[in-house]
Amino acid sequence: MIDFKSFLSRSSRGRQSHAPAHLSFARSRVGRTISRTGLLLKKQLWVFPLLAVVGFLIVHLFVREAIESTMKQNLSSQLEALLKTEAAMLETWLKIQESNAVQHANDQDFREDVYKLLDFPSLTSGSSSPEALSTNAEAAALRESLRKDLQPALTAHRYEGFAILDRTRTVLASDQTALIGQTYSAIEVERLLERVLSGETVVTTPFPSQSVIRDERGVMRAGVPTMWVLAPIRDPSYQVVAILGLRIRPDREFTRILQLGQIGETGETYAFDRNGRMVSNSRFDDLLILLGIIPDTDDSRSILNVQLRDPGGDLTKGYRPTKRRSELPLTPMAADAIQGHSGVDVDGRADYRGVQVVTAWTWLPRYELGISTKIDAEEAFRPLTILRRTFWALMVLLILAAIAIFIFTLILARLRREAQKAAIDSKKLGQYTLETKLGSGGMGVVYKGRHAVLRRMTAIKLLNVDKVNDSSIERFEREVQITSQLNNPNTVAIYDYGRTEEGIFYYAMEYIEGIDLQVLVDKYGPQSEARTIHILRQICGSLFEAHSLGLVHRDIKPANVMLARRGGEPDVAKVLDFGLVKALDNRTSTQQTAANSLTGTPLYMSPEAIQTPDSVDPRSDLYAVGAVGYFLLTGKNLFDTENIVELCQAQVSRSPIPPSERIGRELSPELEGAIMSCLEKSPARRPQTARDLSQLLFRSPAALKWSVEEADHWWGRHERGLAADEGGPASGNHSGGAKTTPRAADYGQTVVGQTDLE
Secondary structure, eight states: OOOHHHHHHHHHHHHHHHHHHHHHHHHTHHHHHHHHTHHHHHHTTTHHHHHHHHHHHHHHHHHHHHHHHHHHHHHHHHHHHHHHHHHHHHHHHHHHHHHHHHHHHTOHHHHHHHHHHHTOHHHHHTOOOHHHHHHOHHHHHHHHHHHHHHHHHHHHTTOOEEEEEETTOBEEEESSGGGTTOBOOOHHHHHHHHHHHTTOOEEOOOEEOSSOEEOTTSOEESSOEEEEEEEEEEOTTSOEEEEEEEEEOTTTHHHHHHHTOOOTTTOEEEEEOTTSBBOSOOTTHHHHHHTTSSOOSTTOOSTTTOBOBOOSSOGGGTOOOSSOGGGSOBOHHHHHHHTTOOEEEEEEEEOTTSOEEEEEEEEETTTTEEEEEEEEHHHHTHHHHHHHHHHHHHHHHHHHHHHHHHHHHHHHHHHHHHHHHHHHHTTEETTEEEEEEEEEOSSEEEEEEEETTTOOEEEEEEEOGGGOSHHHHHHHHHHHHHHHHOOOTTBOOEEEEEEOTTOOEEEEEEOOOEEEHHHHHHHHOSOOHHHHHHHHHHHHHHHHHHHHTTEEOOOOOGGGEEEEEETTEEEEEEEOOOTTOEESSTTSSOOOSOTTOOEEOGGGOOHHHHHOGGGOOHHHHHHHHHHHHHHHHHSSOSOOOSSHHHHHHHHHHOOOOOHHHHHTSOOOHHHHHHHHHHTOSSGGGSOSSHHHHHHHHHTSTTTTOSOHHHHHHHHHHHHHHHHHHTOOOOBTTBOSSSOOOHHHHHHSSOEESSGGGO
């Protein structure tokens, strides 16, 4: 707080001795300098390179967004079309295999031979062994007859072999003698055999062979990738009695169909099973060997050897996972496909190499098979990368030009600030004449002034010329814009806003000849219940309008509430200083302080404003109203502490002593209850709106006892003393009136940020 009486006397003496010097200074060196550079300052040529940079950036962002969006749409369409084509081709091929198998399983001669084999005596007696079944001459003749029945199909459709299984999955006949009499137990086809026995025809996904067969190089070995088409064999009563299996080499049509689908240098299409295992060959086997994804052997292939798992980093750039591949999660694409979903992702996801790719995928539930087509994101968005590099090269050139001009403007800016200070010292501000300095705060200075034409007394707030920057101007403008939206008679009114030729920002508001609540209590002591209620209800009216517009004041305190005669009415309260107001909708709120910074006056801050400043809402203002009411009734602050840290801890964790105990006399339970309800630590237990609080206050028996006559009588006795104090609206942390106690001066000031707590 400021002792304005002594301050104004010092200011008056200072003006008499120093103002002429400032004016002559403005008319001499600074004035001549500004005149010489006036044209440049007026046109603000230094702004154009910066605007060019900003404009170029905006254009780039829009163009880049448009190009990226178009590229993504085209990529999505291209990937989807390719995937649908590949899936359709593969499904057609699979259906052809099913049709071939059904045709041969239904051949009359073939079925007759199968029936004879099923009726073989050693099988029906249950005493046969695999060896007996494979060496029995009669059984061998039946198997040879079956082989001859199937030979045309094996040759025409390039099947690698066949097998006939009974309902117990025992191999009755096969091109591989070693399998005869064996029970087929491959886990990969176990569920499919159940489907065949129930009457379906299915094609398996590729899986490693259990028996020794010839691989693509002609070498006999086990574990060779193989596929089977399985068809039911029915008896004359249409019951499934056996299974015909025709073996397919996946590296022929199956893999080749998938390898037809590729885009660019890094594109490929591949298939995978329900375990996330690749069941077709990749076109990049050599690279996968170098990356260590598949073994470095002559017969190493990606089919059946690559798990579609996310390594957690780009293996092609040297990253190596710290877990075994089997412990890594499936790639997002594989995990989604196995759930039975189809999709397209052009934003970029990691594939089994950890490389960001754009991909499309689908799942074929009938065959328990997934298909994915993809291309590396780096290749897909290469034109965008070229555009980005070109943009940054041009940006660097513009920035260098802007820096050169900016250095020159720093000199001009310094001269301009000197001219602004000289203009203020001359006491002329556009249409206004400045008379008396009323107060100053962290952001601005408030003067009593008079409009040149209207001759109306006005309070004029100037933005401190030493602290002019984009942030302070934005906050200053935001304060006047917000305050001008408020029409409540208990909110200070805004008359005008402007900027002088020297670049001084200001706004004019109603001049209030009165006293703020801090000075009221400091000078005249605690107030009566009736007057306290009268004042608090007016504050509630002002805040209700602000809260209804989605605004939170955040700095309600006695120094920010003026009491005056207005329009013939005594004891009119005016809420001031909306400089720290916060919009509840953060999307439309300009963030003037850092996230989670301390903003407000510690003596009147709610617990949540100290702990989580971003969570303040109208109920935080009501906590401050309760603290102001407590101060009016008792003349004391909520807590007596030694420093600001203790004060903040008390606001968060301690409950204040009830006002009646503090002053040693009874208060109406309704008033005390309303005050204490505002001071609840939990916002949910406070009144929820300013109107709710006003209604609680109105229930007190003293609510209507402060009459106009009493108010007139009080102002009649004290108005002369108030005029001598020259009270007026405050800016920031100061207001008109008497000097406060040291403790109030320590803790009663607005803080923004956290440095005050250190």
